[in-house]
Amino acid sequence: MNGSNSDSRSPYALLNQVLRPFRSRLAVAALVFAVKDCPLWLLPLITGAAVDTVVKGGPLAALGWLAIAAAVLVTQNYPAHQLFTRLYMGSMRTVGAQLRGLLAERLQLLSIAFHSRSSAAVMQSKVVRDVENIEMMLTQAGPLALSSLLVFSGAVALTAVNVPQFLPVFALSVPCGTGVWWLMRRAARQRNEEFRRDLEVFAARVGEMTALIPITRAHGLEEVAVERVREVAERVRERGLNLDLVNGRFGAVSWVTMQLLSVACLLVGAAVAVLGWAPITPGQVVLLGTYFSALTGTVTTILGLMPILARGTESLRSVAEVMQDSELEHNEGKKRASEVAGRLVLEDVTVRYTSGRKTDDDGAGFGAGRPALDGVSLTIGEGQTVAFVGPSGSGKSTVVNTILGFIRPNEGRVLLDGADMAALDLRTVRKQVSVVPQESVLFEGSIYENVAYGLADVDASRVRKALEDANALDFVDALPEGWDTIVGERGARLSGGQRQRLSLARALVREPRILILDEATSALDSESESHIQDALERMVHRRTTLVVAHRLSTVRSADRIVVLDQGKVVETGTHEELLALEGRYARAWAVQVK
Numbered sequence: 001m002n003g004s005n006s007d008s009r010s011p012y013a014l015l016n017q018v019l020r021p022f023r024s025r026l027a028v029a030a031l032v033f034a035v036k037d038c039p040l041w042l043l044p045l046i047t048g049a050a051v052d053t054v055v056k057g058g059p060l061a062a063l064g065w066l067a068i069a070a071a072v073l074v075t076q077n078y079p080a081h082q083l084f085t086r087l088y089m090g091s092m093r094t095v096g097a098q099l100r101g102l103l104a105e106r107l108q109l110l111s112i113a114f115h116s117r118s119s120a121a122v123m124q125s126k127v128v129r130d131v132e133n134i135e136m137m138l139t140q141a142g143p144l145a146l147s148s149l150l151v152f153s154g155a156v157a158l159t160a161v162n163v164p165q166f167l168p169v170f171a172l173s174v175p176c177g178t179g180v181w182w183l184m185r186r187a188a189r190q191r192n193e194e195f196r197r198d199l200e201v202f203a204a205r206v207g208e209m210t211a212l213i214p215i216t217r218a219h220g221l222e223e224v225a226v227e228r229v230r231e232v233a234e235r236v237r238e239r240g241l242n243l244d245l246v247n248g249r250f251g252a253v254s255w256v257t258m259q260l261l262s263v264a265c266l267l268v269g270a271a272v273a274v275l276g277w278a279p280i281t282p283g284q285v286v287l288l289g290t291y292f293s294a295l296t297g298t299v300t301t302i303l304g305l306m307p308i309l310a311r312g313t314e315s316l317r318s319v320a321e322v323m324q325d326s327e328l329e330h331n332e333g334k335k336r337a338s339e340v341a342g343r344l345v346l347e348d349v350t351v352r353y354t355s356g357r358k359t360d361d362d363g364a365g366f367g368a369g370r371p372a373l374d375g376v377s378l379t380i381g382e383g384q385t386v387a388f389v390g391p392s393g394s395g396k397s398t399v400v401n402t403i404l405g406f407i408r409p410n411e412g413r414v415l416l417d418g419a420d421m422a423a424l425d426l427r428t429v430r431k432q433v434s435v436v437p438q439e440s441v442l443f444e445g446s447i448y449e450n451v452a453y454g455l456a457d458v459d460a461s462r463v464r465k466a467l468e469d470a471n472a473l474d475f476v477d478a479l480p481e482g483w484d485t486i487v488g489e490r491g492a493r494l495s496g497g498q499r500q501r502l503s504l505a506r507a508l509v510r511e512p513r514i515l516i517l518d519e520a521t522s523a524l525d526s527e528s529e530s531h532i533q534d535a536l537e538r539m540v541h542r543r544t545t546l547v548v549a550h551r552l553s554t555v556r557s558a559d560r561i562v563v564l565d566q567g568k569v570v571e572t573g574t575h576e577e578l579l580a581l582e583g584r585y586a587r588a589w590a591v592q593v594k
Contacts, residue, residue, distance in 0.1 A: 011316035014323055015134075018099055022091045029087035033146050036080035039073040040151050046070050089139060096135040099319065103127050106323055112406040114327040121207030122200045126322060129199070130315035137312025141305045188250065188306060191243040192314040198239045200318075202232045247307040329405070334425040340432040340513040341417045342544030344380040344403060349373055349412035351398055351567075372398040374567040375412070380544060380560075387547040387555035389585065390564035396548045399564070400516055403546065404433070434507035438519035440499035442491035447476055448483040450491075451505045458509060466509035472501035515545045552589050561585065 019026070046066050053062050107115075107123060209216075209225050216225045351373040373395050380386050388396040401407045403414060405426040414421045416429065442450050451466060452458045463483070467473040475498055479485045491499040507515060549555045556575040563571035563578070563585050571583050578585040 011320045014320050018095050025091050029084055032080055032084045034150055036077050036084055037147050037150055092138045096131055099131050100127055109328050111327045111329050119204035121203040125200055125203040126318055130318045133312050133315035137308055141308050187246050188310045191246045192310045195239040195243045196314050198236045202236050205229055205232045331425045331427050336425045336428045342382045342513045343417050345415040346376050346378040347412050349376045349409045352410050371567050376569055384559045385545040387558040387561045394564040395567040433514045434510050434512035435516045436503050436507050440503040442487050444489045446484050463509055466505040469508050470501045470504035472505050513543055515543050517547045519548055552592050
């Protein structure tokens with residue numbers, strides 16, 4: 001099932017899509033369930049026959065046969081129930097796993113702009129909590145709804161055969177149950193949506209709190225951080241209580257309504273038998289009472305499922321928000337980039353962020369009125385090292401993200417080896433690109449796994465060479481477990497310089513044709529920077545390299561330095577040429593070397 005085809009018009013269309021491959025298995029499960037649950041609607045017949053046998057003084061053998069029939073009906077439930085569980089529950093757990101997989105796939109397809117304005121904690125809540133709610137709806141509501149449907153059908157059919165004149169009384173249960181649901185459904189949906197939205201805000205606030213713990217501790221702001229979470233937790237409590245009150249009213253009204261109908265049916269049946277208005281035996285009175293109790297019980301059960309269904313439906317809507325979002329990076333059917341030489345051309349590229357919102361870490365401070373990039377034209381030759389410098393908000397990272405295809409130009413175009421990147425499958429381009437960000441990103445695993453991430457059959461000697469070129473091999477070999485050492489979550493067991501050198505090794509092991517260094521040394525001490533600077537000088541050979549930097553000392557050896565200001569190229573040249581111009585670069589250099 002392809003996540004890119006998951007656009008649906010409604011949450012239930014999404015549910016239908018994930019259930020479609022299991023239709024045959026679910027049909028067999030329904031048949032098994034019908035056999036498993038047949039005692040619910042067949043045992044009242046045996047009970048009624050037993051009562052009539054006693055009243056009429058029938059033979060004892062008849063009661064024996066009824067006992068055997070009852071025993072067979074009851075004992076077959078065990079093997080049938082086991083088979084149903086394997087068929088139905090196995091399918092639903094698989095649906096949950098596939099839905100999580102579809103969400104993960106969709107999140108990978110959605111644009112960087114989508115992720116820049118979406119909370120990671122909220123996305124995690126959708127993948128974990130919302131899919132769990134959907135699983136709960138399917139695993140709990142499915143069997144109960146099927147049981148209710150079978151009991152309802154069996155009770156109506158057998159009543160029609162035995163006491164057809166009471167069918168109109170039975171029919172009252174349907175409009176009564178439907179009326180209760182109709183009166184409460186809008187309030188239930190609204191309360192579920194409010195509760196889900198506040199839970200997502202709460203998840204985002206908790207994510208912020210955990211990320212800011214070092215800053216919070218450093219400034220003694222623990223109480224402030226806790227209060228921010230408590231504030232949202234209180235709102236979640238209020239929303240949850242409102243939802244519980246709605247569900248409580250719904251359950252109470254449905255139970256009272258169905259119980260009154262059940263008692264009324266039993267008394268009417270008894271009155272008809274006593275008054276002789278219809279030829280009804282005592283056994284049939286018991287049969288009617290039992291069936292109507294079962295009937296009203298099924299309606300009550302279905303109504304009792306409404307909170308689970310409402311919660312599951314709201315979670316479906318939450319998941320559908322991601323699955324139906326149109327901000328995709330479209331690569332299907334575009335030309336594949338089998339080989340990349342690394343020649344880049346920007347032709348009059350203009351980038352505007354809508355509503356003043358930015359999609360990268362650059363461009364802070366500009367509004368919707370000023371472009372992040374304003375008519376930038378630039379040619380970067382194959383194998384050249386080009387550095388982008390300028391004040392914060394000048395557009396440095398926007399240039400890099402536009403070249404990567406994370407941001408699409410509003411005007412102009414970007415060419416790679418003469419081909420318009422808008423016509424290329426960017427996934428195949430990026431396989432030949434490596435990015436070293438300012439903050440190294442490592443996952444819980446070994447050093448080897450982090451360096452070789454995404455490379456299935458990489459040779460160990462290639463990983464070792466990458467570590468050596470990144471000036472990381474010495475410290476890796478010095479560790480007790482070498483490259484099998486677990487780095488901890490986000491590389492917590494390593495120093496900042498060690499983490500960054502592993503990021504360089506991860507970039508090198510891919511043997512990229514284009515290398516992007518985004519402030520790769522800005523957060524490091526001078527010794528770590530020296531190690532990494534040596535590694536960078538080896539990395540840039542024979543590949544196109546783009547460097548974003550604030551420290552001008554790290555880019556003085558670049559083939560060309562591009563100075564940006566307010567989204568425009570204001571100066572370009574080598575370090576010496578720019579110093580000779582005595583312009584912005586020269587003034588910034590003078591400040592930094594003081």
